[in-house]
Amino acid sequence: GAGVSQSPRYKVAKRGQDVALRCDPISGHVSLFWYQQALGQGPEFLTYFQNEAQLDKSGLPSDRFFAERPEGSVSTLKIQRTQQEDSAVYLCASSLVGGEANYGYTFGSGTRLTVV
């Protein structure tokens, strides 16, 4: 597609509920990133895929967070047993190339998760 598409745009979850957030990157983009943006802060790195390989998941806050990109295109970020501190905007970004030579991301509009 023309841009990075994320769904849903908004998600309200009850504490303890599992959620799944979807990202459709730009077609052909090798790298895909997930970031978490809390209110009033900059995005914080969660995880990074190059094609279907998850190269870095050092930013995932706990083992309740899981991400996958099984066919190297669409990615899903899953949060199990949601907690109030998980409330944030989850941003997906993709990049044409991988590795160190990153030419800047194209971001999606994000999914705003509110845990009540």
Add this chain to the structure above:
Amino acid sequence: AQSVTQPDIHITVSEGASLELRCNYSYGATPYLFWYVQSPGQGLQLLLKYFSGDTLVQGIKGFEAEFKRSQSSFNLRKPSVHWSDAAEYFCAVEHAGKSTFGDGTTLTVKP
């Protein structure tokens, strides 16, 4: 580990006035540096980037930024601000494909 500081949380300028948003970074090697803009409810849009070479880089929407290694800074500038520039601006430094962002500067433009 790399870090980014944006000292100004909020800046207000009059339309037509010049703008400078400050960014200081901490990084051991030659950094890859970026500025992004975020409008309410939207994702981040890349304004410009610095990898190497000329320390003054031009971006979209009339923005430019200057890399100063001696000051560990990468300040964003625009000579004449338009009302549509009101948004939040993020500076970022990249290492091994992942970026570290500052906490952003919110720009308000007065008519």
